[in-house]
Amino acid sequence: MRALTCLRLLSVLLVALWAVTATALADSKKAEHALKAYNDTLKKAEQTLKLPDLRSEQLQDLRTALDNLRADALTNTAELAPEIDATKSQLDQLGPKPESGTEDDTIAKKRDIIASNLAKLQGIQTQLEVAALSASQISDRAAEIERDHFFQRVFEPSQSILNPALWYRGAATIGRVSTNIFRIFKSWLSGISDADGGAKLWAVIFCLILAIAGGIGFRRLLARYIGPDLSDVSPSALSRLWRVFRGLGINILSVLVAYWFAGFSLDLLGHLPLQIQRIGWTLMAGSVFVASVQALTQGVLAPARPVWRLAMVDDAKAMQLRGLLNLASIIVALGFVLRELGSVVFLPPAYAAPVSAFVAAGVAAILAMCLLVARPAPQGTEVEPIFPNERPGGFGWVSKFRIVLWILIVAVAIALILGYLSLARFMMAQFVVTGSLLATLYLAHHLIDELVGTGFGPGWAAGDFLRKTVGLSEVAIARLGLLMGTLGDFLLVFIGLPLVATQWAYNLADFKGWITTLFFGFRVGGVTISFATIASALLAFGIGLIVTRLVTTWLDGRVLARTQVDRGIRDSIRTGAGYLGFALAALFALSYAGVDFSNIAIIAGALGVGIGFGLQSIVNNFVSGLILLAERPIKVGDWIAVTGGEGYVTQINVRSTEIKTFDNCSVIVPNSSLISEPVRNWTHEDTRGRVKVPFGVAYSSDPDQVREIVLKCVEKVQKEHRILLHPAPQVMFMNFGASSLDFELRIHIPEVDWTLVVASALRFEILSAFRE
Numbered sequence: 112m113r114a115l116t117c118l119r120l121l122s123v124l125l126v127a128l129w130a131v132t133a134t135a136l137a138d139s140k141k142a143e144h145a146l147k148a149y150n151d152t153l154k155k156a157e158q159t160l161k162l163p164d165l166r167s168e169q170l171q172d173l174r175t176a177l178d179n180l181r182a183d184a185l186t187n188t189a190e191l192a193p194e195i196d197a198t199k200s201q202l203d204q205l206g207p208k209p210e211s212g213t214e215d216d217t218i219a220k221k222r223d224i225i226a227s228n229l230a231k232l233q234g235i236q237t238q239l240e241v242a243a244l245s246a247s248q249i250s251d252r253a254a255e256i257e258r259d260h261f262f263q264r265v266f267e268p269s270q271s272i273l274n275p276a277l278w279y280r281g282a283a284t285i286g287r288v289s290t291n292i293f294r295i296f297k298s299w300l301s302g303i304s305d306a307d308g309g310a311k312l313w314a315v316i317f318c319l320i321l322a323i324a325g326g327i328g329f330r331r332l333l334a335r336y337i338g339p340d341l342s343d344v345s346p347s348a349l350s351r352l353w354r355v356f357r358g359l360g361i362n363i364l365s366v367l368v369a370y371w372f373a374g375f376s377l378d379l380l381g382h383l384p385l386q387i388q389r390i391g392w393t394l395m396a397g398s399v400f401v402a403s404v405q406a407l408t409q410g411v412l413a414p415a416r417p418v419w420r421l422a423m424v425d426d427a428k429a430m431q432l433r434g435l436l437n438l439a440s441i442i443v444a445l446g447f448v449l450r451e452l453g454s455v456v457f458l459p460p461a462y463a464a465p466v467s468a469f470v471a472a473g474v475a476a477i478l479a480m481c482l483l484v485a486r487p488a489p490q491g492t493e494v495e496p497i498f499p500n501e502r503p504g505g506f507g508w509v510s511k512f513r514i515v516l517w518i519l520i521v522a523v524a525i526a527l528i529l530g531y532l533s534l535a536r537f538m539m540a541q542f543v544v545t546g547s548l549l550a551t552l553y554l555a556h557h558l559i560d561e562l563v564g565t566g567f568g569p570g571w572a573a574g575d576f577l578r579k580t581v582g583l584s585e586v587a588i589a590r591l592g593l594l595m596g597t598l599g600d601f602l603l604v605f606i607g608l609p610l611v612a613t614q615w616a617y618n619l620a621d622f623k624g625w626i627t628t629l630f631f632g633f634r635v636g637g638v639t640i641s642f643a644t645i646a647s648a649l650l651a652f653g654i655g656l657i658v659t660r661l662v663t664t665w666l667d668g669r670v671l672a673r674t675q676v677d678r679g680i681r682d683s684i685r686t687g688a689g690y691l692g693f694a695l696a697a698l699f700a701l702s703y704a705g706v707d708f709s710n711i712a713i714i715a716g717a718l719g720v721g722i723g724f725g726l727q728s729i730v731n732n733f734v735s736g737l738i739l740l741a742e743r744p745i746k747v748g749d750w751i752a753v754t755g756g757e758g759y760v761t762q763i764n765v766r767s768t769e770i771k772t773f774d775n776c777s778v779i780v781p782n783s784s785l786i787s788e789p790v791r792n793w794t795h796e797d798t799r800g801r802v803k804v805p806f807g808v809a810y811s812s813d814p815d816q817v818r819e820i821v822l823k824c825v826e827k828v829q830k831e832h833r834i835l836l837h838p839a840p841q842v843m844f845m846n847f848g849a850s851s852l853d854f855e856l857r858i859h860i861p862e863v864d865w866t867l868v869v870a871s872a873l874r875f876e877i878l879s880a881f882r883e
Contacts, residue, residue, distance in 0.1 A: 655696025
């Protein structure tokens with residue numbers, strides 16, 4: 112029987128062990144298969160980096176694959192962590208193998224199985240971490256090679272802009288590009304025209320005309336239904352800003368619709384070759400860029416409508432600046448299209464030099480003309496800016512960079528003369544593209560501010576909802592608006608920073624790698640910092656605080672309110688529950704963040720040293736606050752007198768207690784002072800109080816008659832003010848004064864708060880009775 116019981120116990124233990132290890136083995140097998148694929152990918156990546164003449168596209172694809180591998184490896188590592196922790200806990204429960212004596216074979220066998228499984232899991236986790244590290248290192252090498260190629264292209268010397276051979280080669284380049292593109296289209300058109308006797312050729316022409324007309328018609332339709340009301344003679348700043356982004360959206364959508372319709376209809380007539388598709392994508396990208404800049408200049412400068420103008424310039428300058436900036440965008444887009452078309456028809460890279468010279472020289476000349484046109488207004492001219500930091504002549508931040516822009520023009524001119532054409536084109540093209548992005552982000556920032564400020568105001572749906580439905584105060588709405596504006600700025604930075612950086616020596620693969628590093632963590636010494644873990648811990652802490660707030664509100668409003676306990680007791684219980692919830696939320700958040708509380712002794716030792724020096728008074732006040740809540744020598748609503756003043760206790764905090772004096776002055780008293788120093792509390796046990804009214808009468812007065820008159824006065828005042836009859840009012844003969852017989856009236860009232868009012872009423876009544 113005993114053997115049978117042991118056998119059953121052994122079976123249960125083996126089944127439990129198999130159930131626990133089955134999941135770990137499944138995860139380990141999955142990780143092992145993934146490791147094999149990771150190693151193969153890493154070997155191929157190493158071999159790829161050894162190849163000569165790698166293109167930027169190949170390096171970006173390689174980095175994307177490596178970043179995905181790294182993220183997947185770190186994900187598998189994170190998935191193994193709970194299994195490893197659970198296995199360690201099982202091994203810790205079994206304890207170490209005894210050094211002496213015998214041990215049950217079942218426990219020894221179970222320890223060996225768990226230890227073997229733990230070693231296997233830890234080995235897989237280490238290999239995954241090594242694979243993630245290798246992927247990161249290889250990706251960094253690929254990024255370094257890509258940046259080297261970029262700087263080699265940018266700083267590659269060529270012919271000077273003053274060399275006529277450069278322009279002759281440029282004309283020949285355009286001729287070759289045009290000829291090759293004509294041959295591509297001719298080959299495609301001849302194929303579809305031969306198939307249907309030329310009918311499809313006319314259909315192609317009709318589709319292209321219809322696409323252009325459709326784009327124009329679609330733009331007019333959008334402008335009619337969602338465009339601004341330009342008849343408004345006094346538009347708000349929100350209307351002006353919103354007009355810019357509506358125009359931006361209308362222009363971009365119109366171009367996309369036109370190209371989509373053209374591509375869709377032409378593809379129906381006959382399969383579009385890959386080269387024609389690339390030409391179409393290139394033309395569409397250039398058209399979208401020109402349309403975007405045109406919308407920005409039209410919205411910001413508004414040449415024909417000065418009331419809608421954002422930049423503070425006159426009509427003539429606005430017209431000239433819009434034309435120059437639109438021309439600069441056309442030159443940049445034309446340079447982009449020519450370079451891309453050269454790659455489509457397989458022209459050598461050297462033929463891009465004339466295009467670079469054309470773009471750099473043209474944009475530099477236009478920028479110089481813009482700076483001359485947008486000269487500051489003469490002194491004495493007053494122009495009211497829309498934005499607080501705006502100055503006459505344009506956006507405020509543009510005026511500050513006037514000298515920098517002139518230096519940029521001179522640098523481009525020198526680069527063109529010395530033959531660094533790619534560098535000059537890069538500087539000018541990036542100036543136009545980056546400037547457009549920064550202008551858009553700048554306007555978006557002010558649009559968000561205006562949307563929040565106006566939308567949360569009275570008369571708007573959002574503002575009325577927050578005031579009437581939610582019941583928020585004006586201060587709360589202002590704070591919510593500040594929060595929304597700040598979140599909008601963070602969103603603009605999060606979106607705009609990659610867009611701006613990708614125009615320079617960075618690309619989306621760099622940002623993806625950085626985001627992966629921030630999400631999965633990076634090591635600083637022996638500590639791993641993960642923003643995802645920190646954000647999750649903060650979220651858990653926030654949820655804990657919300658739950659604490661809800662519980663304390665429910666406790667105070669539903670439970671304590673029905674017990675009819677004293678207000679001070681309710682405040683003490685609510686405050687103590689709040690402290691407890693805060694501590695639990697902090698502990699939960701720290702545990703979720705992975706803080707090891709096994710080192711609490713070290714932390715406590717460090718805190719002890721800190722308390723012994725700088726934190727002693729703070730901890731003293733904190734502990735005193737807990738004592739005040741527990742013993743309740745004072746509570747909220749009490750009338751107390753301390754060294755700093757006398758008044759009512761309005762709040763008991765962690766470090767200090769707030770007293771509101773009768774002069775409406777707030778006195779902040781450290782909690783330690785309320786524990787260690789004498790405190791007079793008029794309402795500690797009950798609210799009853801004694802009122803003393805001293806007075807004097809002439810020596811010729813009858814003391815008995817005086818007492819009788821005064822007690823009658825008490826009876827009269829008692830009708831309007833509550834005066835206790837037990838203890839009974841007393842008139843005490845206090846002393847023989849220098850010129851009067853000194854008496855003192857002593858009464859008791861149920862509310863000590865009315866001491867001054869009752870004493871004043873008694874004095875008025877006694878004086879009136881003595882005069883009669």
